[in-house]
Amino acid sequence: MKRILLGLACALCALCVHAKQFAASDSKITYVGRTMVSGEQVSFDYSATYARIAFTGSKVSLRAASAEPIEFNMWIDNPFAANPDKVIRVDSKDTTITLYQVKKADKKEHHLMIQRRVEGEHGITTFMSFDIDGELRQAQPLCERQIEFVGDSYTCGYGSENSVRSDPYTIETQNPAKTYAAILARYFGADYWTISHSGMGIARNYNSKFPGWHMPDRYTQTFDGSKDSAWVASDHPFKPQITVIYLGANDFSTKMQPHISEYARNYVRLIKAIKANYGEQHPILCVAPKTSDLCITYVQQAAHDCGMDNVYYTGVFEGIHLNTNENLGASWHPNYLGHQKIAYSLIPYVATLTGWQITENPVK
Numbered sequence: 001m002k003r004i005l006l007g008l009a010c011a012l013c014a015l016c017v018h019a020k021q022f023a024a025s026d027s028k029i030t031y032v033g034r035t036m037v038s039g040e041q042v043s044f045d046y047s048a049t050y051a052r053i054a055f056t057g058s059k060v061s062l063r064a065a066s067a068e069p070i071e072f073n074m075w076i077d078n079p080f081a082a083n084p085d086k087v088i089r090v091d092s093k094d095t096t097i098t099l100y101q102v103k104k105a106d107k108k109e110h111h112l113m114i115q116r117r118v119e120g121e122h123g124i125t126t127f128m129s130f131d132i133d134g135e136l137r138q139a140q141p142l143c144e145r146q147i148e149f150v151g152d153s154y155t156c157g158y159g160s161e162n163s164v165r166s167d168p169y170t171i172e173t174q175n176p177a178k179t180y181a182a183i184l185a186r187y188f189g190a191d192y193w194t195i196s197h198s199g200m201g202i203a204r205n206y207n208s209k210f211p212g213w214h215m216p217d218r219y220t221q222t223f224d225g226s227k228d229s230a231w232v233a234s235d236h237p238f239k240p241q242i243t244v245i246y247l248g249a250n251d252f253s254t255k256m257q258p259h260i261s262e263y264a265r266n267y268v269r270l271i272k273a274i275k276a277n278y279g280e281q282h283p284i285l286c287v288a289p290k291t292s293d294l295c296i297t298y299v300q301q302a303a304h305d306c307g308m309d310n311v312y313y314t315g316v317f318e319g320i321h322l323n324t325n326e327n328l329g330a331s332w333h334p335n336y337l338g339h340q341k342i343a344y345s346l347i348p349y350v351a352t353l354t355g356w357q358i359t360e361n362p363v364k
Contacts, residue, residue, distance in 0.1 A: 022136045024127035030139040033193045043126040047156040048176035048194045050115035057134020058105035062097050066090045067123020073115040082178045118171050119156045120224025145190035148240040149181040153198035159330030167330040178336040183343035201250035203258040203266040216270035233277035241354045242283045252292040267302030283353040288315035
């Protein structure tokens with residue numbers, strides 16, 4: 001009996017020895033999205049922000065906290081796809097979540113990707129540490145190709161996992177992995193990040209909400225929900241080869257719109273902020289949504305008024321407009337099929353402006 005107890009004690013001690021805690025800010029972890037590092041912690045709130053982790057061992061746990069309960073997509077030993085391998089929930093309190101666990105460890109190196117599903121209005125998430133019973137390895141670094149997206153609810157993935165137009169928004173049906181932005185990134189083999197918030201416009205938000213605080217203002221912020229969190233692009237290795245702006249639907253919401261001069265002035269302010277981050281020759285594609293015949297005129301005016309090189313515009317025109325019976329999800333937002341249509345229409349523009357070749361890659 002003594003030998004049995006001694007053996008169990010030794011086994012438990014061995015487990016304790018092998019369980020290691022790694023700071024969320026460890027340089028071996030790759031983050032894609034606007035983040036703030038504070039000591040060992042990493043905080044963020046923009047939709048679609050993701051982390052890549054490589055490790056050996058049989059168990060990985062994440063210690064995290066969130067301002068309110070939110071969900072994350074997760075892929076383990078599989079490429080980034082529209083459907084995650086698993087959806088995990090981070091509670092509003094300090095929470096430890098098991099991300100990966102198998103009965104028997106092997107020597108294989110595993111790769112995990114975890115992506116925030118919801119947008120900044122649900123508050124900031126903080127990753128504190130990863131507990132691994134093996135070793136933390138160097139994760140895949142940033143892809144050579146990188147795309148920045150600036151947008152509203154379409155870019156956030158609002159309602160993308162729903163096919164009932166009359167259903168309201170829920171965090172369970174918001175999935176940025178099924179947006180046109182994610183589809184474009186997968187098609188071109190690129191990393192991407194989004195600066196987006198539902199209801200935001202260039203000069204007028206949905207139903208005139210948050211007056212004086214529009215996407216040109218939020219673009220300068222590290223955190224979507226904090227006006228005091230200035231973003232410094234030079235401090236981050238993410239250097240996109242193109243920025244896609246998909247805004248305007250909320251400016252024209254509830255049968256109202258700002259004056260074209262105000263719209264163009266704010267749009268130019270956004271363009272100048274992007275150019276300040278990445279250089280005067282950085283290409284920008286301005287996309288007008290199919291919400292009003294005036295919207296493309298407004299976007300065209302802004303592109304002309306900026307007086308800068310490599311600023312282009314297009315629109316989601318009537319010929320590729322979404323079929324309301326098949327392509328719309330919650331609250332009349334595009335579902336995955338609708339986002340695929342949008343991505344199809346933008347692939348040629350992105351290819352031309354970046355020099356990336358169009359291939360036979362699936363658009364998914």
